[in-house]
Amino acid sequence: xxxxxxxxxxxxxxxxxxxxxxxxxxxxxxxxxxxxxxxxxxxxxxxxxxxxxxxxxxxxxxxxxxxxxxxxxxxxxxxxxxxxxxxxxxxxxxxxxxxxxxxxxxxxxxxxxxxxxxxxxxxxxxxxxxxxxxxxxxxxxxxxxxxxxxxxxxxxxxxxxxxxxxxxxxxxxxxxxxxxxxxxxxxxxxxxxxxxxxxxxxxxxxxxxxxxxxxxxxxxxxxxxxxxxxxxxxxxxxxxxxxxxxxxxxxxx
Numbered sequence: 112x113x114x115x116x117x118x119x120x121x122x123x124x125x126x127x128x129x130x131x132x133x134x135x136x137x138x139x140x141x142x143x144x145x146x147x148x149x150x151x152x153x154x155x156x157x158x159x160x161x162x163x164x165x166x167x168x169x170x171x172x173x174x175x176x177x178x179x180x181x182x183x184x185x186x187x188x189x190x191x192x193x194x195x196x197x198x199x200x201x202x203x204x205x206x207x208x209x210x211x212x213x214x215x216x217x218x219x220x221x222x223x224x225x226x227x228x229x230x231x232x233x234x235x236x237x238x239x240x241x242x243x244x245x246x247x248x249x250x251x252x253x254x255x256x257x258x259x260x261x262x263x264x265x266x267x268x269x270x271x272x273x274x275x276x277x278x279x280x281x282x283x284x285x286x287x288x289x290x291x292x293x294x295x296x297x298x299x300x301x302x303x304x305x306x307x308x309x310x311x312x313x314x315x316x317x318x319x320x321x322x323x324x325x326x327x328x329x330x331x332x333x334x335x336x337x338x339x340x341x342x343x344x345x346x347x348x349x350x351x352x353x354x355x356x357x358x359x360x361x362x363x364x
Contacts, residue, residue: 112241112319118187120145122172122226123195125153127295128245131312132192133157145185172222182229189240191230193223196245202355203258212259219263220270227274239282241319244271248291248332251339252346256353284322288315291331306331
């Protein structure tokens with residue numbers, strides 16, 4: 112798939128991975144980039160990279176009216192990058208309540224699903240295009256330290272497969288990107304090793320070019336995904352040792 116001259120929308124564009132998507136899309140000479148965040152003011156540093164190509168859009172993926180308005184404002188999108196996400200680092204039982212779990216599910220699952228639904232008809236009008244969903248290796252195996260986040264990403268992986276199946280007939284490529292720990296503020300208390308956000312963005316865009324449906328950026332993701340095939344229960348038991356409340360920063364995992 113050709114990316115140059117594409118019209119791309121990036122959610123969570125002001126975040127750790129999002130800004131690298133924007134920089135690399137400019138290098139690939141796309142026609143236009145809609146950068147999205149809940150606050151327009153947070154997007155201004157990105158706009159200055161190329162005001163002729165970068166258009167800021169206020170978007171809250173958890174708000175149905177906001178999603179609908181974004182789709183109406185961006186009718187020429189050919190690639191949708193669902194990058195917005197949140198992690199509140201709570202366990203399932205040790206958390207004081209389910210508020211964190213609901214917040215993570217709202218952004219990581221329902222928000223992503225809402226964007227897919229809103230932009231699927233637009234992509235169809237332009238020949239199919241592509242959807243890139245930023246997921247997580249923790250959707251494949253739960254890290255109890257951040258158990259509700261892992262659960263939300265597991266739901267998002269399953270949703271991605273459903274969207275892929277439903278949109279195949281309209282020739283829409285749906286890419287699931289499953290890195291391990293990414294070196295962003297969201298994962299600052301998580302254990303090393305961490306993959307650079309620029310590497311995640313590069314792998315995701317290369318997957319679109321190659322029309323690859325699943326990609327595991329970074330050495331950690333590649334190793335653990337292979338281990339999950341060979342010994343899924345062993346990986347689960349290892350991850351189970353990282354419990355809520357542990358001091359993970361600086362440890363090796």
